[in-house]
Amino acid sequence: MTLGLQGAPRLLRGALRLLGPLLVILSVPMPLLAQNQGRGALRPFAYVFVAYGLVWVIIGFWVFLIARRLGRIEERLRDRGPGATDG
């Protein structure tokens, strides 16, 4: 399924493919999901799933930022040779 995103950047395409189903779950009227049997029964599960998923997304974002900065410092130190970390 391309969703008409051929021209979009790769990262955006990936993010939309990941978030698309979640947004559908949150926005689709319940009768479509539950076929009127137990109306609204799935919505709390979806919200719990999204809440726990967001914990990892947000923590992952911070880990990514820290790892990128740490990588840059180590690269800069490597460029200056082994003596740069002494002292």
Next chain:
Amino acid sequence: MPIDLKKARTIGFILSGSGIALVLMVHWMVMDWVPTEAVQGVVQRIFYIHPPAAWTTFLAVGISALASLAYLWLEDERADAAAVAAAEGSLIFGAILLTSGPLWGRIAWGTFWQPEPRLTLTLLLWFIMLGYFLVRGSVDDPRKARRYAAIVPILGALDIPFIHLSVEWFRSLHPQAVVLKPEGPTADPDMVVTLLTSFGGFTLLFLGLFTLRYAVELGDRWAQNLPSPSTSQPSGVAA
């Protein structure tokens, strides 16, 4: 170098790794072990991340405020680096707090957001901590920027008691404490164990990432002051 990067990285990995393990264990407890709350049903399971995120946000703001006070007093670069690392952590865990709460509220209250005291004061705290970075970036002189910005987390820390007590002082949609009460917790013991495990996991995760971020902040400042390889060595650095 002002910090042993390898040692800080090891400590950071151990703490954050333990935190991740505990949070994963909480995931299992939430999915498979803890009983479902009778009134709210499944959505009450957001409870096991929401208060721990709030506690970690307050811890981060508190560390940032104390480090900022230390910087204003001593002008020590390490205190400023700790304040920056903790302030960043407060924004991260504050984002978890401010996203998990509305998701819970949408099912429990029928609305994502209600302009009531605790929610408004918590959002204010998040923006105060965002302001910390805006103040740092808006002054050209780095020393002045650090001193001006150091006031901001202290103001943020003053907001925390109001957030905590707002549910008792005002009529509020937000429920009162069910665990940290003078007469002891009123929740099911299994729920309390899960919540306390989550508190431990979030705290260790924050402390681990805070250690890494602190080391990166100090290391970055030190590396920026290094001369290029063709020029002379900086003072205090062995050849």
